[in-house]
Amino acid sequence: MAIRDVLRMGHPLLQQTAQPVTEFNTAELQTLLAEMFEIMAEQEGIGLAAPQIGVDQQVMIFGMESSARYPEAEAIAKCVLINPRIEPLSERIEEAWEGCLSLPGMRGWVPRYADILYRGFDQSGDPIEVEAHGFHARVVQHEYDHLVGVLYPQRMRNMSKFGYIEELFGDAQESELTDSGEGDE
Numbered sequence: 001m002a003i004r005d006v007l008r009m010g011h012p013l014l015q016q017t018a019q020p021v022t023e024f025n026t027a028e029l030q031t032l033l034a035e036m037f038e039i040m041a042e043q044e045g046i047g048l049a050a051p052q053i054g055v056d057q058q059v060m061i062f063g064m065e066s067s068a069r070y071p072e073a074e075a076i077a078k079c080v081l082i083n084p085r086i087e088p089l090s091e092r093i094e095e096a097w098e099g100c101l102s103l104p105g106m107r108g109w110v111p112r113y114a115d116i117l118y119r120g121f122d123q124s125g126d127p128i129e130v131e132a133h134g135f136h137a138r139v140v141q142h143e144y145d146h147l148v149g150v151l152y153p154q155r156m157r158n159m160s161k162f163g164y165i166e167e168l169f170g171d172a173q174e175s176e177l178t179d180s181g182e183g184d185e
């Protein structure tokens with residue numbers, strides 16, 4: 001049972017920049033992260049940002065093991081990222097299907113930087129600095145966008161590739177989609 005509902009597109013908290021975390025290693029932060037991991041697992045998401053559960057903080061989590069549901073997708077170690085910053089490492093853009101727990105049942109074809117460097121902090125306040133590529137880079141950019149009030153449709157160039165999964169893909173199983181980018185984030 002979900003402790004909190006995931007907010008959906010249209011909610012004001014999904015349209016604003018979240019507040020930076022100023023205190024690390026607190027019980028509140030631990031509780032928030034535990035709740036976020038629980039909700040992400042329960043909803044079978046591959047990422048979640050605190051504003052999606054109504055918490056105005058620059059906190060995001062992501063990660064997945066390789067799964068039957070996303071056979072093409074690489075595994076990404078479970079990660080907490082707080083007060084993140086992202087820097088593109090090349091001009092290379094990749095497009096792929098993306099989903100979001102705040103837009104249930106929908107997919108869009110979204111361009112993202114293929115190569116990024118992200119920085120931030122873990123729950124103890126220790127710095128994180130990671131180079132990411134492809135699907136990993138996509139997930140981080142998607143979650144980061146939640147912290148600055150942006151949802152994936154705002155990144156799209158071709159709105160004819162935005163819609164409900166059943167209408168876009170008909171009877172095709174999710175696992176038969178041509179790209180590994182899909183998944184709810």
Ligand code: NI
Pocket residue numbers: 099100101102142146184185
């Ligand atoms: Ni999302």
